[in-house]
Amino acid sequence: MIIPNKYYDLRNCLTGFGGHNISFNIFFNTYIDWQPLALKYVKICDYFNTFVTLNVEMGMTLNGVRPIPKFIFPLVLGAFTAVTYVGFVAVYTVQPQPFIDEIFHIPQAQKYCQGNFIDWDPKITTLPGLYLFSIGLLGPVSWITGRSFCDVICLRLTNLVGVAFTLSTIHKLLNYLHGERVDGWKLILASFNLGIFPVFYWFSFLYYTDVLSTLLVLIMMLLHIHKAPNFAAVMGIVAVFMRQTNIVWVGFLAGLLAVDAFGFHTLRAPIQTYVDVKKLLKRLRKLSTKPLQFSECLANIIADCCIYALVILSFCVFVILNGGIVVGDRDAHKPTLHLMQICYFCLFFLLFSPFYALEKLKPFISLCKKYPHILLGLCLVCALVVQSNTIVHPFLLADNRHYTFYVWNKFYGKWIAFRYLVIPLYIFGAYVIMSFIRHNSFAFKALYIAASIACLVPQRLLEPRYFILPFLVARLQMMSFSWKILTLEACYYVIINAITMYIFLMKTFKWEDIEEPQRIIW
Known part of the structure; x- marks a missing residue:
């Protein structure tokens, strides 16, 4: 069990559960050795949580949010x-x-x-x-x-x-x-x-x-x-x-x-921002001159993780x-460098978060006007990726039982120019994704990007199912809970599911080598 969680809980209790950078953060971060203090007063959290629980049962919370009946x-x-x-x-x-x-x-x-x-x-x-x-x-x-x-x-x-x-x-x-x-x-x-x-x-x-x-x-x-x-x-x-x-x-x-363990054992504070990362690196450089302390710190971090x-x-x-990650059919599932998967995911994210994306359109345009050279650079990078790394898996072209077959043959495969025309949408999609996780720590953002790349880039086949977890992890971080957007999104998803169900039930076709009728799915 690692101690910093106790410290973070205590700090969050005293700052309204949010961990916001107010005076309590300054107070706690000034302590070089706050661990005994945290351990001594950690029961404050228990009393505080009991107080909150009682209020919830009476229909109140500290921030005025009324809970719903448990049933x-x-x-x-x-x-x-x-x-x-x-x-x-x-x-x-x-x-x-x-x-x-x-x-x-x-x-x-x-x-x-x-x-x-x-x-x-x-x-x-x-x-x-x-x-x-x-x-x-x-x-x-x-x-x-x-x-x-x-x-x-x-x-x-x-x-x-x-x-x-x-x-x-x-x-x-x-x-x-x-x-x-x-x-x-x-x-x-x-x-x-x-x-x-x-x-x-x-x-x-x-x-x-x-x-x-x-x-x-x-x-x-x-x-x-x-x-x-x-x-x-x-x-x-x-x-x-x-x-x-x-x-x-x-x-x-x-x-x-x-990252939490590094923050605790080196800075005695969580690593939330890029500034904290710089502080961490500076602290590590100092520790490297003290082999005994550095070894002890590293051992503690390894023990925690x-x-x-x-x-x-x-x-x-x-x-x-x-001899590899997959356990069968290795010829069809060889790992490859498929950078276009990142672009496809950004477009996928837009497709399934359109109402949130509309909220972000105006600030995105303002940002593009403010930094046109960055936008141009991103467009050039995307164009280079499109030009050199558009990979077409044989399954994508051969299996007409998936929607990606029709998207590719009607757009990407038929019109080469289309691959370049959607580059602004790729960039906008990336912006929307980052807007969902912008309230998270620097470490979360960096690790989420790394994990998404590790999930998607080695995949040669364009397959929407691969996007499910990166999509959900980002969406779980959303801070906007507008009734209007949530309701529109619910209707949007219900309509899509109804259409895909109708197509599956009603649209059939024959393959020469298979007797049963074929249908279309994701």
Whole structure:
């Protein structure tokens, strides 16, 4: 357990839970050795939290935000699950057979259900977390009832369970991050919006890894912010078993914890800004002249972060022994340098945050007018990336069951000029993303950018599912909770989901080598 969390909690208690830079920060930061003080008076937090809890139960909070009755969110969750189940049944009715990647996942899961853990489909690239979760959920039911529950509909149901838990986890995260300043009704609507985020929500109807992978990473983050790094690291291991790229988000949390530990053991204060980083580097230079103190400081930091480090080290050993990250079909999933993925993600972010983007349009234009040379430089860099790093995966051109096939063939592939015309949108998208995380610390911003790049850039295939976690992590940091925007966004997402559902149910076509009708998904 690391002590700085105690200090930060104490400071936040005395500064209205916000950690804002007011006189209390100055008071605490003047202490060279504040640890005994923090430990001596940390009970103030307990009394203060008790006071807040009593006020909440009486319908009041310190900042005037009235909480909602506790039964409201379970009702919303129940309604959400019921409506999702209706969509689930509709999808199963028209597509009772395994579809696209399900033709690999479902037979593999059924082998696991039969106790066959040896045979492995070489086309599957992910670790067996999805199948282990399924038999963990369905196995006890099968044992009790005496019949197998590993058919297509039951396996798909695991993602229906997963999407309900994801909505609950998102709500808990938003409550923790924003609950003291944002109305509870707004938080429920914001949670609902992210729960029906179209690219994510669609895969609750099929047997893919995306829903459970996202859920596990979000639970890991929830445990981390609740100062339970050991449990978070365990959840990180489970998340990696669901999808190997989740190791990036384990590294993201490890980086945040390491920065906190550095701040505590060197500056005796959190590292929030670029100025704090400069102070840290200056302090490290001084410590480097004192080998004993430097070694002690480094040992303390390693001890604080060792649990995440063990997970990352174990993954590195796996990669070395396995000869790569993926466990199958390596020819189709070779890591590559695909910088255009960053541009695609920025455009993707705009597409699914249009109402927030409209709020940022005016300040963005003002910034461009103020710094035209920077805008020009960014445009030139993007143009260079478009020119030299536009990579087209064979799957993108061959599989017309995905929306990206049509986007590419109607725009990017057909009109070369289009690739350059959307460069301003890439830059604007990056600006909007940064506006979502601008209130976070310098370390969070740097680590988020690094994690997003690590998730996306090695991927050769343009696949919207890869954008889900970078999108959600940024959106969870949003500070704007306008009723108007939240309502418009809810309607927007519902319409998109309704259209994609209609297309899947009603639009079919034939492939020469496959007897079943084909459909279109994300």
